[in-house]
Amino acid sequence: MLKDMKNNASTTLVAAALSLLLALPAAAQPSVKTLDECIEAALRHNLSVQSGHIAVERAKALQGSAFNIDRTTVSLSQDPTSGGSPDNSLSIGQRFDFPTIYLSRRRQLKAATDLERSYLDVTRNELVREISSVYYQLLYARERIKILQQQDSMYAKFVFLATAKFKAGETNRLEQMNAERLYGENKIALQQAETDYRNVQLSLQRWLNTSEWIDPADPSMTVLESAWQPADFNPRQTPVNRVFESKKAIGESALNVARQEFLPSISVALRSQWVIPGFHPYNVPRERFAGGNFMGFEAGIGIPLFFGEQRAKTRAARREIDLLKTQQEDALLLLTSDYRTALNDYAKAKNALDYYRTQGAEQADEIGRMSQLSYEKGEIGYIEYIQNLKTAAELHLQCADAVHNYNQSIITINYLQGNK
Numbered sequence: 001m002l003k004d005m006k007n008n009a010s011t012t013l014v015a016a017a018l019s020l021l022l023a024l025p026a027a028a029q030p031s032v033k034t035l036d037e038c039i040e041a042a043l044r045h046n047l048s049v050q051s052g053h054i055a056v057e058r059a060k061a062l063q064g065s066a067f068n069i070d071r072t073t074v075s076l077s078q079d080p081t082s083g084g085s086p087d088n089s090l091s092i093g094q095r096f097d098f099p100t101i102y103l104s105r106r107r108q109l110k111a112a113t114d115l116e117r118s119y120l121d122v123t124r125n126e127l128v129r130e131i132s133s134v135y136y137q138l139l140y141a142r143e144r145i146k147i148l149q150q151q152d153s154m155y156a157k158f159v160f161l162a163t164a165k166f167k168a169g170e171t172n173r174l175e176q177m178n179a180e181r182l183y184g185e186n187k188i189a190l191q192q193a194e195t196d197y198r199n200v201q202l203s204l205q206r207w208l209n210t211s212e213w214i215d216p217a218d219p220s221m222t223v224l225e226s227a228w229q230p231a232d233f234n235p236r237q238t239p240v241n242r243v244f245e246s247k248k249a250i251g252e253s254a255l256n257v258a259r260q261e262f263l264p265s266i267s268v269a270l271r272s273q274w275v276i277p278g279f280h281p282y283n284v285p286r287e288r289f290a291g292g293n294f295m296g297f298e299a300g301i302g303i304p305l306f307f308g309e310q311r312a313k314t315r316a317a318r319r320e321i322d323l324l325k326t327q328q329e330d331a332l333l334l335l336t337s338d339y340r341t342a343l344n345d346y347a348k349a350k351n352a353l354d355y356y357r358t359q360g361a362e363q364a365d366e367i368g369r370m371s372q373l374s375y376e377k378g379e380i381g382y383i384e385y386i387q388n389l390k391t392a393a394e395l396h397l398q399c400a401d402a403v404h405n406y407n408q409s410i411i412t413i414n415y416l417q418g419n420k
Contacts, residue, residue, distance in 0.1 A: 034217040035135045038208060042131050045209040049127060052120035059113040066106035070095045093269035095302070101260040108253035115246035121239040121418075127207065129415035133408060134204045135216060136224075140404040141197040143221045147396045148190040154368065154389060155183040161376065178386060186393075221403050223353070224410040226346075227419075233339050235332040238418040244328035251324050255317035261310045265302035271295070339416045346409040353406040356399040364395030 033041070043049055073093045162179035166172070204214050235241060272295050304310065371388035374380045380388075 098263035368392035
């Protein structure tokens, strides 16, 4: 009879494993990856990261627009009514802003490039958090399936024993019905766990921008190690703060550009005039110009006499800097609050983990083993046996929950600190 029970349990485990494998698309081949490999693949293929790189390259390309010089003007004129003056003129003119304005604009555009790099760092940090979280969710979902499969084997034994006792007249139909009920409920929970695993798998594929089925390389749930101390946190050294620092640099550059616009502009022009032989409008003799063409130049400055627009831009640039400083302080306060909350969650998760790792898991195994032997020997009734089985199952699941919650708390703190 025990041999049949073992065969039945083995068949159940194999069937459950096959049901999970059959859920894979027909053409898909599972790829075993570690967390680092998943992160590396995501940083290469994730569309948000690719967009961030494009934004940085676009900002770098725009740096060349800092030296935006006005168009060169070329004009040809003829004025036969000008009397004795030469009547043909070729003029080339150019207007420049004050030279320091171009340097200020370049600094502003370089600050804009730094801002895009800061945004990219934030995107990478968020992506690492998401990949790490989903990867360990996948391990957690797989662990739940494993626990429920073990429970499936135990409930299958319960059904077998209850059925045998009922046929032998040693118990009533109620015990058999309860055994079948527990077995069926566990089957439903196992199916739901497999669905959860597939959903988490889809989430991981989305972050990696792939349709490839990913299997975690870790053989079981692992506990993350924390390489930080609570006092190590400095919100001003996080990617979020670097974004605000870049924004402030842009604001200060914009203020400098607005101030530079008070400076005059510079204009230069070169003119050439020459005589058309034999052309004497109004019978004005031009022999005195027979010596050749005439060259001339012009240089000037454009003085801004009306400063209303420049003053408004300067005031707005100052207010922009004040606004960014206020937003930065608010973001840092929120970041600090989130970090303290994460530390509380970490402490709570660590307490639970310490208990279940030292006592809970061992108690669950012992309760299940002793209950099975006691029920087979008739030392306990089926009601007590059911309660013990449920207790063992809950302890195993709670142990998995403790590991999962602890890992997620570590991932959250790493994210808030900007640790990639």
